[in-house]
Amino acid sequence: MHFGIRFYLLASLLIGAATATLYFFKGHLYSRAEPLPLEKLVLATPRIPFSSLVILAKHNNLFAKHGLEVQLEITATGKEALEMTLAGKADIAAVATLPLAYIVTRSAQPRILAVIAKSNYEHSVVARRDRGISQPADLQDKTIGFLPGTSAQFYLEALLTNANLARNKVHMKSITIQDSQSALLSGDVDAVALFAPWDKRAAQALGESGIVFAPSLHTTHWTLTSNQNFPITRPRVAEKLLLALLDALTLIGENHEASLDILAQEMEMSRADLDESWEQYTFDVQLPQALITTLERELLWIRSHGNVPSGELTPVAPLPDFLDYLSFSALQSVKPSAVRITR
Known part of the structure; x- marks a missing residue:
């Protein structure tokens, strides 16, 4: 009799425990099945070919696929995108290396997450x-419009050097990218240094009266850059961002024509x-050794020519170690083979 009671009590306890466990796991599994809220990210970028992976990822919802709600803040230049990011108005900037070389000399602390494109013919x-x-x-003796603090300015001076023209043999006039075409058409400047697609638009507007000089003089690396805290405080977001761009890279390869139509x-x-x-x-998502070489070359140019944006002091600090301005963790996590920098 006592055995029967004990058996009944034991069976009741086991059934109760099993039921509680079932409800626990059912609730646990249900909560995991619920879609997690997308993590928000503000990415500042000009709408230019260099940012093709970003633009394509946004259009095809690849950011959302990886759990991100990305807001694109469209800027005129990468320099403007970088300024927004360092001012806290964006999380990530799509920007060439020259603006990075400028701001590093002024104690700014950017962090390059990856290079997403490069070109030897981006400028003209x-x-x-x-x-x-x-x-x-x-x-010589002509007035040339330039965009201060951008890779287009670097290209212009490389072109002048290649033509054996000193800077004091031309008249340099600071302009904005928005005013570049009108300045050229009105005759306010005789020439202007630009990047795609603005150079093509200006050349087409001039028609037969225009001429384009576009020799390969410099490799431009297009980066994704944040402030120094972002890779530390939001490491998973950085990884998801790079994963989405790797998907965009695959998409271009698999659906080339449709991708170019979209872009x-x-x-x-x-x-x-x-x-x-x-x-x-x-196009790729990587951290190549050539990135360091490019940054050092551009910074040496800044130092030797005193080419700084209007109102800023000429940098005099020693050349920095650009490894300190790279964040390896996100790319190392999602694609280790793409980290090609000797440390």
Whole structure:
């Protein structure tokens, strides 16, 4: 009799425990099945071919696939995107290396997460034939519009050096990217140093009276850059961002024509213009050794020429170790083979 009671009590306890366990796991599994809220991210970028992976990932909901709600803040230049990011108005900037070299000399603390594109032909100088310009050497004594603190300025001075023209042999005039075409058409400047797609638009506007100089003089690396805290405080977001861009890279390879149609529409370029320039770009998500070389070369140029944006002091500090301005963790986590920098 006592055995029967004990058996009944034991069976009741086991059934109760099993039921409680079932409810626990059922609730646990249910909570995991609920979609997690998307993590918000503000990414500042110009709408140019360099940012093709970003634009394509946004259009095809690849950020959302990896749990991100990405807001694109469209800027005129990468320099503007970087300024927004360091001011706390964006989390990530899509920016070339030259603006990074500038701000590093002023004690700023950016962190480069990855290089997402590079090109040897991103820049050009668009000039007016009717001002007697048919070759780069003819730029002597001419007024040339430039974008202060951008890679286009670096390219302009590389072009002048290649043509054996000292800076004091030309008249440099600071302009904005928005005013570049009108300044050229009105004759306010004789030539202007630009990047895609602005250079193509200016050349097309000039028609037969225009000429374009675009020799390969420098490799431009296009980066994703944050402030120094972002990789530490939001490491998983950084990883998800890179995963989405790796998906965009795969998408371009698998659906090339459809991808270019989307990009041409998003960047307000003709498909013919995009096709013409597309082969000039190399897209990837990586941290290459050449990135360090490029940053050092650009910083040496800044130091030797005193080329700083208007109102800022010429940097005099020793050359920094650019490894300190790279964040390896996110890329190392999602694609270790893409980290190609010797540390």
